[in-house]
Amino acid sequence: MASAEARADEKGLRFTPVRRKVLEILAQEHRALGAYEILDRLREAGFGSQPPVAYRALDFLVSNGLAHRIERLNAFVACAHPDDGHVPAFMICRVCDTVAEARATPDRGALDAVAEAAGFTIERTVVEAEGLCPICADGDKA
Amino acid sequence: MASAEARADEKGLRFTPVRRKVLEILAQEHRALGAYEILDRLREAGFGSQPPVAYRALDFLVSNGLAHRIERLNAFVACAHPDDGHVPAFMICRVCDTVAEARATPDRGALDAVAEAAGFTIERTVVEAEGLCPICADGDKA
DNA sequence: GCTTGGCATGTTATCTTATAACGTATATCG
DNA sequence: CGATATACGTTATAAGATAACATGCCAAGC
Ligand SMILES: [Zn+2]
Ligand SMILES: [Zn+2]
Ligand SMILES: [Zn+2]
Ligand SMILES: [Zn+2]
Numbered sequence: 001m002a003s004a005e006a007r008a009d010e011k012g013l014r015f016t017p018v019r020r021k022v023l024e025i026l027a028q029e030h031r032a033l034g035a036y037e038i039l040d041r042l043r044e045a046g047f048g049s050q051p052p053v054a055y056r057a058l059d060f061l062v063s064n065g066l067a068h069r070i071e072r073l074n075a076f077v078a079c080a081h082p083d084d085g086h087v088p089a090f091m092i093c094r095v096c097d098t099v100a101e102a103r104a105t106p107d108r109g110a111l112d113a114v115a116e117a118a119g120f121t122i123e124r125t126v127v128e129a130e131g132l133c134p135i136c137a138d139g140d141k142a
Numbered sequence: 143m144a145s146a147e148a149r150a151d152e153k154g155l156r157f158t159p160v161r162r163k164v165l166e167i168l169a170q171e172h173r174a175l176g177a178y179e180i181l182d183r184l185r186e187a188g189f190g191s192q193p194p195v196a197y198r199a200l201d202f203l204v205s206n207g208l209a210h211r212i213e214r215l216n217a218f219v220a221c222a223h224p225d226d227g228h229v230p231a232f233m234i235c236r237v238c239d240t241v242a243e244a245r246a247t248p249d250r251g252a253l254d255a256v257a258e259a260a261g262f263t264i265e266r267t268v269v270e271a272e273g274l275c276p277i278c279a280d281g282d283k284a
Numbered sequence: 285g286c287t288t289g290g291c292a293t294g295t296t297a298t299c300t301t302a303t304a305a306c307g308t309a310t311a312t313c314g
Numbered sequence: 315c316g317a318t319a320t321a322c323g324t325t326a327t328a329a330g331a332t333a334a335c336a337t338g339c340c341a342a343g344c
Contacts, residue, residue, distance in 0.1 A: 048323050071213040072268055074301060089253050091262045102256040111231050111271060114244040119276035120233045126214055126270040129253060134261035190294050216330060
C-alpha cells in the first residue's frame with residue numbers, strides 16, 4: 001500500500017489523513033465495506049462522522065484507482081493491483097462476503113464484438129461474479 | 143411478451159395483475175426503471191402504492207427470468223431473451239440511460255479460469271458495460 | 285358448502301445508502 | 315501577506331430497500 005501511496009504522491013494527488021485512513025481501513029479487510037461501516041471507523045479514529053466525509057474519501061480513492069466500488073454490494077474494496085490501469089473482475093462470496101480481485105482484460109472479446117456491432121462505445125465495464133469461496137464451499141459440504 | 147407470459151403460466155407460475163402490469167411497464171421502456179418509478183405507475187394504475195408492492199413484483203420477475211436487475215443503476219429492465227437460461231450482459235448509456243441486453247455466455251472463459259484456479263465456485267455473473275449508445279455518441283460529436 | 289392453509293396483496297414503520305447545500309479550514313501561489 | 319483553490323466538517327434530505335403485520339383470495343380437503 002505504501003507503494004501505491006508513493007505513486008499517488010508523484011502524480012500530484014493530495015493524500016490527506018482521512019483518505020489515507022480510509023485506504024488503510026479497506027486494506028485491512030478482504031471483504032467489501034459499506035460507506036457507513038467505514039464512517040464508523042473514521043469516527044472512532046477521530047475524523048468527521050457524517051456521511052460525506054466517507055463518501056468523498058471513497059470517491060477520491062476510486063477515481064484514482066486505489067479502490068473499487070462493488071456495485072453488487074454497494075460497498076468498497078482496496079484495489080489489489082494499484083499499479084496499472086486494469087479492468088477489474090471480482091469474485092464475491094455470498095456467504096462470507098470476501099471479495100477477490102482478478103484482472104478481466106482478456107475477458108472482453110465477446111462483449112466488445114457485440115458492442116462494436118451495435119455502435120456502442122464502452123468506457124467502463126463492471127464484472128462481478130457471485131458464488132462460493134473455497135472455504136465456504138468446504139463448509140457447505142460438511 | 144405474451145409468449146413469455148404463456149411460458150410462465152405453463153411452469154405453474156401465478157401471473158397476477160400487479161406482476162403483469164410491472165412487466166408491461168418495463169417492456170414499454172428501453173431503459174432501466176427504478177423501483178419507485180415503477181411504483182408511481184402502479185399507483186396511477188390503481189394498485190398499491192407502497193414500496194413492497196413494487197419490490198415483490200420485481201423479485202418475482204427477476205427470479206423467473208422475465209426481468210433483470212441492473213446493479214450499476216439500482217434499477218430494472220425487462221429481459222430481452224426470456225426464452226433460455228442465459229447470462230445477460232448489459233450496455234448502459236451514461237447519457238440517455240438506455241440499456242441493451244446481449245448474451246454474455248461466450249465471454250466467461252478468462253474469469254472462469256481464474257475462478258477455477260482460486261477454487262471459487264461461480265453461481266452468477268454480472269456484466270455491465272457503461273458508455274455511449276450510438277445516438278448519444280453522435281450527439282457528443284455535434 | 286364450509287373450512288383451512290398457503291400465497292399474494294396491502295399498509296405502517298424503519299433501515300440503509302447517497303447527495304445537496306453551506307460554512308470553515310488549510311494549503312498553494314503570486 | 316492576500317487571493318484562490320481544494321479539502322473538511324456539519325445539517326438536512328433524497329433515494330433505495332426491507333421488516334413486520336393485517337387483509338384478501340383461492341383452491342384443496344373435509
Ligand atoms: Zn484493482
Ligand atoms: Zn466465503
Ligand atoms: Zn435476459
Ligand atoms: Zn444514449
